[in-house]
Amino acid sequence: MTSSLSRRALIKGGAGSALIAGVGMPAIVHAQADAIRIGHLTPITGFLGPLGEYAVMGVKLAAEEINASGGVMGHKIELVMEDSVNPQTASAKAERLIERDKVAMIIGEISSASGLAIGQVANRLKTVFINTGCNSDALRGASCNPYMFHIEGANSMYVMAVGQYLLRENMVKGKKWYSLTADYAFGHDLLKVAKKFMEANGGQFAADELVPTDATDFSPYLLKIRQARPDLVVSNLAGNQITNFLKQYSEYGLAFPVAGFGFDTVVAWGAGKGNFSGIWPLVWHHLVDTPSSKKYVDAFQKKYGKLPDNQSWGDYNSLKIVAQSMNEIKSPDPQKLAEHLRKGAKFDVMKAREAYFRPYDNQMVMEMYAVRAKEPAKMKDQWDIYDALGTVPGPSEDLESIAPPKDGSCKIG
Amino acid sequence: MQLVFVTEQVLNGLLVGAYYLLIALGLSLIFALGGIVNLAHGGFYAIGAYLAVVLAPHIGFGGAFVVSPIVVGVLGIAVERLLFRRFYRSDPILSLLLTFGLAMVIEQGLRIVFGAAPLPFSIPPELRGQVFVGDFIYPRYRLVMLAVAVAAVTATWAIVYRTSFGRVVRAGVQNPDVVGALGISLAPYMTAIAALGVGLAGLAGVLLAPIAGVHPAMGAEILTAAFVVVVIGGLGSFWGVIAAAALVGVVRGVTIYVNPSWGEASMYMLMALVLLVRPRGLLGERILKFE
Numbered sequence: 001m002t003s004s005l006s007r008r009a010l011i012k013g014g015a016g017s018a019l020i021a022g023v024g025m026p027a028i029v030h031a032q033a034d035a036i037r038i039g040h041l042t043p044i045t046g047f048l049g050p051l052g053e054y055a056v057m058g059v060k061l062a063a064e065e066i067n068a069s070g071g072v073m074g075h076k077i078e079l080v081m082e083d084s085v086n087p088q089t090a091s092a093k094a095e096r097l098i099e100r101d102k103v104a105m106i107i108g109e110i111s112s113a114s115g116l117a118i119g120q121v122a123n124r125l126k127t128v129f130i131n132t133g134c135n136s137d138a139l140r141g142a143s144c145n146p147y148m149f150h151i152e153g154a155n156s157m158y159v160m161a162v163g164q165y166l167l168r169e170n171m172v173k174g175k176k177w178y179s180l181t182a183d184y185a186f187g188h189d190l191l192k193v194a195k196k197f198m199e200a201n202g203g204q205f206a207a208d209e210l211v212p213t214d215a216t217d218f219s220p221y222l223l224k225i226r227q228a229r230p231d232l233v234v235s236n237l238a239g240n241q242i243t244n245f246l247k248q249y250s251e252y253g254l255a256f257p258v259a260g261f262g263f264d265t266v267v268a269w270g271a272g273k274g275n276f277s278g279i280w281p282l283v284w285h286h287l288v289d290t291p292s293s294k295k296y297v298d299a300f301q302k303k304y305g306k307l308p309d310n311q312s313w314g315d316y317n318s319l320k321i322v323a324q325s326m327n328e329i330k331s332p333d334p335q336k337l338a339e340h341l342r343k344g345a346k347f348d349v350m351k352a353r354e355a356y357f358r359p360y361d362n363q364m365v366m367e368m369y370a371v372r373a374k375e376p377a378k379m380k381d382q383w384d385i386y387d388a389l390g391t392v393p394g395p396s397e398d399l400e401s402i403a404p405p406k407d408g409s410c411k412i413g
Numbered sequence: 414m415q416l417v418f419v420t421e422q423v424l425n426g427l428l429v430g431a432y433y434l435l436i437a438l439g440l441s442l443i444f445a446l447g448g449i450v451n452l453a454h455g456g457f458y459a460i461g462a463y464l465a466v467v468l469a470p471h472i473g474f475g476g477a478f479v480v481s482p483i484v485v486g487v488l489g490i491a492v493e494r495l496l497f498r499r500f501y502r503s504d505p506i507l508s509l510l511l512t513f514g515l516a517m518v519i520e521q522g523l524r525i526v527f528g529a530a531p532l533p534f535s536i537p538p539e540l541r542g543q544v545f546v547g548d549f550i551y552p553r554y555r556l557v558m559l560a561v562a563v564a565a566v567t568a569t570w571a572i573v574y575r576t577s578f579g580r581v582v583r584a585g586v587q588n589p590d591v592v593g594a595l596g597i598s599l600a601p602y603m604t605a606i607a608a609l610g611v612g613l614a615g616l617a618g619v620l621l622a623p624i625a626g627v628h629p630a631m632g633a634e635i636l637t638a639a640f641v642v643v644v645i646g647g648l649g650s651f652w653g654v655i656a657a658a659a660l661v662g663v664v665r666g667v668t669i670y671v672n673p674s675w676g677e678a679s680m681y682m683l684m685a686l687v688l689l690v691r692p693r694g695l696l697g698e699r700i701l702k703f704e
Contacts, residue, residue, distance in 0.1 A: 044529070050628060053529040183674050210674035216625055216634055217432060219425055219555075220669035220676065226550065227418050240634075243531050243626035251536060251552045251624050253543045270531025270626055274541075382533050 035078035036071075036332050038063075038319065039097035041090060041118060042108035042133070044083040047213065047239045050266050051110050051311040055132060056081065057304055058312030059107060062319035065299070072326045077319070090114035094121040094129070104332040105129065107318045110311070112136035112186045119148035127334045128341070130322070132314030135262060136189040140361040141409035147338055149362040151318050151349070153283045155190045159197050159261050160402035161281040161368035161392040166259060169279075171232050173202035178230035178256075180221060180245065182238040183210040186262070190236045194261050206230040211237065218248040226254055235260035235278075242267040250275040265309040268385055274376040276385050282369045284313040284350060287388045293350035307383050317349045352391065353399060361410040365399045367391045421549050422670045426663030428555050431562035434658035435620060436635045437642035438565060439613030445649040446573075446582055446606045449497050450505060452512040454639060455632025456519030457611045461485050461618020462627050463523060466534045474537040478619050485615025486608040493607035498600065501589075516632065523629040536623040558620050565616060569609065570651060582606055586649070641680050645687050647694025656695055 040059050044052040063077045071077060080101045084090035090109065097103045098121070106122060109115040110133030122129035123145035130149045131139065137155045139148070153161075166172050177198060181187040191208060198204070206228045211221065225233055233256050237245055242260070246268065249258065258278030265285060268276045286297050286307045296316065300308035308316075322337070325345060329336050342362065346354040355366035371386035379385060393401050440454045464481035465474070472480065496515070500508040536554045544551045573579040585592045585599045592599055617635075625631060642661055646653030661680045668679035687695060 045630070047630065049524075049630065050528075050530040212674065212677040214634070214637075214677050216638075217429055217665075219429055220422055220666040221673065223418075223421055223425055223550070223666075224670065224673075227421075240531065240626045240628060240630075243628075244624075247535075247624050247626070251541075251554055252550065253552070266530045267626075270533055270628065272533035272535035272623075274535050 035076040036073075036326070037078045037080050037101060037103045038322065039094070039101065039103035039106040040079050040081040040108050040315070041084045041093055041097065041106055042315070043085065043110055043114070045085065047241075048110045048133075050270070051133060051239070051264055051309075052083070054266060054309045054312040055108060055110070055315040057300070058308065058314070058316035059319050061300060061303055061312075062316045062323075064303075066319065066323045072323045072332070073330060077323065084109060084111075084114050084118070087111070087114045087117040091117040091121055094118045095125070098122075098125045098127050103127075104326075105322060105334060105337060107315055107322070108132055109134055112139060112189070113184070115139055115148075116143055119143065119145055122147040128322075128337050130318040132318050133311055134186075136186055137193060137404050138185075138189055140363050140404050141407070144361045144410035144412055146342070146362070146412045147334070149341055149357050149364070151314050151321070151364045153281075153366075153368055154363055154404045155186075155193045155261070156404040157368050157402050158263075158281040158283075159190070159193045161370050162259055162261055162279055163197050163201070164392045165279055165370045165372075165389050166232070167201060171203075171257065171259070172198060175203050175231040176206040176228075177203055177208075177232050177234050178206045178225050178228055179208040179234040179236055180211050181208065181236035182241055182262075183212050184238075186238055187236050190262055194234065194236060211241065213238070213241065215241070216244055218245050219252070222248060222252045222254060225256065226252070230256055232256065233258045233278075236262055238262060239264070239267060243270050246271040246275045246277070250277070264311060265385075266311065268373075269309075269383060273379070273382070276373045279370060279372050279389065280386070282310050282371060283366075284310050285369055285371060285386075285388065287371075287386075288350060288369065289388075290350055290352055292348050296350055313350065317347070321347050321349075352395070355399075358400065358403065359412075360406050361404065361412070363403055365403050367393070367399065368402060417548070419667060419670060422666035423663050424549060425551075426666035427659055428551065428559055428662070429666060430659035430662035431555070431559040432621070433638060433642050433661050434562045434566065434655060435558070435613075435617035436639040437646075437654055437658055438562075438569065439610040439617070440639050441643045441646065441651075441654045442569065442573075442613065443607060443610035444643060445651075446586055447497060447603055447610075448501060448505070448586075449508045450512065451610070452509065452636065453492075453515035453519060454512075454611075454614050455634070455636035456516045457485050457489065457614035457632070458618040458621075458635060459523060459629065459632035460488065460519065461615030462534075462622040462625075462631060463527060463532070463618075464615070465619040465622045466532045466627055469534070469537075474540075474623075481619045482612045482616040485618070486612025488615075489608040489611025490604055492611065493604045497607055498603070501603065516636075520629050520632060527629070529629060531626040531628040534622050534627050554623065561616070561620060565613060566655060569613070572609070573651065578602065578605070638680065641684050645680075645684050645694055647691070647697025649698045650694065650696040653694055653696035660695075 042052045042055045067076045082093045105128040107130050112134040115131050115134030135155045140154050181191045260280045263280040325340050329340050341357050342359045344356050346356050349355045351367045358365050370389040443451045461481050465477040468477040540554045542553045582602050642657045646657035664683050669676040
């Protein structure tokens, strides 16, 4: 009885609102009959492909959940998904997504070089782009723009997250670091930030070396590390490089402690038993103990039969943030969306504290995490590879304390 | 002090040569004897590695080490019968396109079946550990790899240069028409060579799976290096590939000692140098149909 009443009321209300809207603005009624299209553009092939695959799983799950709970302003979300491949292709596809496919905004990317290209298109065509995987501080500095938002942590934030634990374990002051850095934009940017942190805290390099991204055999580097006898081996490597490095570091049986400033859970899952060691930073991991985090882990496992990683977190939450924002501002308009995000709207991103995009550089200000590799004997299964070390910044500290310094290089604020 | 470190890189480079030899040997064989530029070589290497990951939990690493190359070799027979065979006498560009497409099919196929993320795989516990010679360090697993590479090279050499089978194949490379006129059908010989070459790619895949990431693009990752080794060694030269693999290992190791960011570039510079002095490669032979 009651249910039938409420259903009728709903239908009447719906018909009424459609009538009113229909009289006033026919164009919008037509648009409302359609789904709201969201562009998803990220590398599915190439050396970042493993991460892109998780990005796709995350964003699809988010779309499914949003549509199941009524969509955005009553419209379904429709994902238009593309492989970004490289900066040139990424730029061309971003343009096509906006101009031909009429997407309301774009989510994705992992390579900092491609992210820069998409950001430029977004700025030119005044469409919001949320970057879910590019870490370079430069994207938040000299290359920033008002339409590019970053849910992914900046290199500075990753360095601060692991740095706190290195300080706590007395691995910086008076210690010699041996760093291996991926020889491209991301690595160079990360090395700069890591070096600044190390020098500010009284550490020094035994050596810092660049490793070409196509290197698969690390043995000559490992011999040099062994000769240098550093106090800490630091990885600024990327993607599949980390998997190869971890496997061969373990093969050569080197005993120096390892830490990394850039990391993805997927590449460590892929290393294999007994090969993973050290302290590493993450923007999110499946052990984060909050209600929304647990809910996400359960939903992801139910849909895909495996655990979610940090990359899927970024793309999932980006779409959730966009849906929530559009519902709040009652419009898919990109200008209004950008304004809303830049005004400091707060979002539950599965962390203890709510996060927000700061207007200075559109970086999401949020908690970061550090994890420590488990001893092989204590691992329950192939997914159980690390323990949570903790959250940075601590509960009493300002969230912005780990964000990139406001050095004036970004001019949008 | 310094000299000790350079010596260590040189010795390690020779060991790494086994790594390059394993990925290049099969490629060189099909290149030299079949005239096919097999861009799908990396794909077969990847299949070998994935087979190791799939089979090892059931039959152990030792079992996978035997079975995977055989399975990949059988796959090579099918590919030769259905595809390669049509291209021995046609423009090399066609077989290039064919194998390029095949490489993509294999990579995407692996991605569809296993996903893009790397699969976990480790050195079996009994092969872990390091051997110390004075201050020098050698992982036990790499020594095993070296032994297998030496065995594979010896066996391949014996088949090609010390059997009547090999004699027919070598005659076929120089002049297929005369071999045909003598009443010998080359077809089954070429099938066997393809099986051997592709099987060697599978063998490299199994052996490298414990120390390299097992992911769909792993074949593309090693393909260029494998080609560089074959080109430096010289087209059609069996011993050339071995010399080139050792040379690449040593040059790369010493370069990384001096300037690490030039590590991968060093093998291309070496190739350019070798081709400037010897356009056919270190020990390249003159083969009529490639001239």
